[in-house]
Amino acid sequence: MTLSNTTSRYGAITRSFHWLTALLVMTLIPVAMIASDLPYDTSEQLARKAWLFSLHKTLGVTVFFVALLRIGWALGQPKPSTLHPERRAETFLAETAHWLLYGSLVLAPLSGWLHHAATTGFAPIWWPLGQSLPMVPKSESIAALFGGFHWVFGKVMTVTILLHVAGALKHHFIDRDATLRRMIGTKAALPDLPAAAHSLRPLGAAIAVWAAVLLGGTGFGVYGTESSGAQAAALEDVTSDWTVQDGSIDIAVTQFGSQVEGTFADWTADITFDPTVSSGPSGSVEVVIAIASLKLGSVTDQAMGPDFFDAQQYETAVFKADLITEIDGYFADGTLSLKGTEVPLKMLFRLSVEGGAANMQANLTLDRLDFGIGNNMADESSLGFGVDVSIALTALRGDQQAIAE
Ligand code: HEM
Numbered sequence: 271m272t273l274s275n276t277t278s279r280y281g282a283i284t285r286s287f288h289w290l291t292a293l294l295v296m297t298l299i300p301v302a303m304i305a306s307d308l309p310y311d312t313s314e315q316l317a318r319k320a321w322l323f324s325l326h327k328t329l330g331v332t333v334f335f336v337a338l339l340r341i342g343w344a345l346g347q348p349k350p351s352t353l354h355p356e357r358r359a360e361t362f363l364a365e366t367a368h369w370l371l372y373g374s375l376v377l378a379p380l381s382g383w384l385h386h387a388a389t390t391g392f393a394p395i396w397w398p399l400g401q402s403l404p405m406v407p408k409s410e411s412i413a414a415l416f417g418g419f420h421w422v423f424g425k426v427m428t429v430t431i432l433l434h435v436a437g438a439l440k441h442h443f444i445d446r447d448a449t450l451r452r453m454i455g456t457k458a459a460l461p462d463l464p465a466a467a468h469s470l471r472p473l474g475a476a477i478a479v480w481a482a483v484l485l486g487g488t489g490f491g492v493y494g495t496e497s498s499g500a501q502a503a504a505l506e507d508v509t510s511d512w513t514v515q516d517g518s519i520d521i522a523v524t525q526f527g528s529q530v531e532g533t534f535a536d537w538t539a540d541i542t543f544d545p546t547v548s549s550g551p552s553g554s555v556e557v558v559i560a561i562a563s564l565k566l567g568s569v570t571d572q573a574m575g576p577d578f579f580d581a582q583q584y585e586t587a588v589f590k591a592d593l594i595t596e597i598d599g600y601f602a603d604g605t606l607s608l609k610g611t612e613v614p615l616k617m618l619f620r621l622s623v624e625g626g627a628a629n630m631q632a633n634l635t636l637d638r639l640d641f642g643i644g645n646n647m648a649d650e651s652s653l654g655f656g657v658d659v660s661i662a663l664t665a666l667r668g669d670q671q672a673i674a675e
């Protein structure tokens with residue numbers, strides 16, 4: 271068994287690389303197609319979809335490294351000459367396809383990996399590397415851009431493989447020549463072929479194909495961000511003794527082992543509070559949060575589904591509490607209504623009041639299962655139980671508000 275290529279035959283190493291990459295790629299493409307079409311309305315469906323995408327990505331990253339080795343090896347090897355040099359057009363097409371395939375072996379996994387690295391929280395790569403990549407920020411627009419490239423490179427590769435396989439089968443069954451047999455490695459009677467001069471025109475043609483398809487993608491808006499399905503209906507303003515000037519309600523969850531952070535953009539707070547009380551009941555608060563205003567990395571849409579927040583049916587969450595001042599701090603004692611479930615909640619908070627301006631901060635951890643969120647994900651491997659909530663706000667008392675205006 272010869273390891274290296276000759277001008278007539280493929281050596282064992284080239285053949286092993288060829289069939290290993292073929293096997294990996296021809297597995298991961300259908301896996302991606304099936305995964306893309308799967309719904310993710312329930313947590314079970316989401317887990318299945320994520321599992322298939324993890325498989326796709328893990329095989330894809332494997333292909334990337336195998337491809338680098340394969341290309342490194344091919345660079346030092348003669349390319350066996352075509353069996354039919356007189357068929358110039360056919361040779362040109364076959365070599366264009368080979369360039370497209372070599373290029374795709376790098377471009378398809380790399381664009382997928384960059385897309386993955388720019389997103390947070392969905393379907394990890396199972397290798398212990400590359401969930402993030404240096405110089406690739408977590409950003410929806412960058413993710414969408416590379417997602418678009420990945421779509422284009424994935425489709426170019428799929429179509430090229432179909433043509434490449436059709437060509438190989440035509441050689442085998444119609445021409446009845448040894449083209450396929452010399453790649454499989456079965457003993458084939460082959461003439462000693464002279465080294466052929468390889469023109470760079472097929473490479474030019476391959477580059478032209480990528481350029482045309484990439485440009486076509488621009489026309490179809492392939493590289494833009496997709497808008498989230500859920501639309502937040504803006505909450506009505508509330509009049510309150512203390513008016514919130516600015517603030518944030520952030521959450522953090524652990525999905526598939528990585529932290530995903532999110533923010534509710536739309537919420538209102540109706541606050542009464544007497545800062546002169548030194549001990550005992552000192553006011554009340556009612557916070558209304560528009561669920562669909564949540565942005566949660568790349569899993570915003572999934573989070574809105576019926577098994578999770580179910581934003582269509584339960585549009586708002588409401589925290590209603592009495593405020594209690596104690597010698598050594600403050601707490602809000604009340605209930606949180608979320609997804610149709612009311613749960614008692616006691617929340618400690620830090621407060622500083624200067625004149626008529628109050629600064630409040632609180633951190634707490636909720637258990638998603640208390641509210642029936644992701645109930646079918648009964649263990650923490652895909653979605654942690656704890657949801658960390660951070661609240662910060664600045665509010666002005668009514669009389670100060672009038673001065674500020
Ligand atoms: C993902 C799938 C595949 C990829 C990426 C791929 C890639 C390639 C590349 C880059 C070459 C050129 C090797 C060289 O000369 O340097 C090649 C050759 C070849 N491939 Fe594939 N291939 C794939 C699948 C297949 C399949 C499924 C078949 C058969 C049904 C096949 C049959 C062949 C044959 C017969 C050759 C040799 C062509 C010749 O001697 O001119 N390939 N392949």
Ligand code: HEM
Binds near residue numbers: 380420
């Ligand atoms: C040879 C390598 C790869 C090929 C040929 C490939 C091909 C594809 C194809 C054809 C699709 C689209 C399925 C469809 O919508 O019909 C897809 C989707 C996807 N691939 Fe890959 N892929 C490869 C590697 C990777 C890698 C390494 C990653 C990430 C680490 C990745 C991440 C993704 C993601 C996240 C999607 C879904 C994109 C979306 O729906 O927005 N892929 N891939």
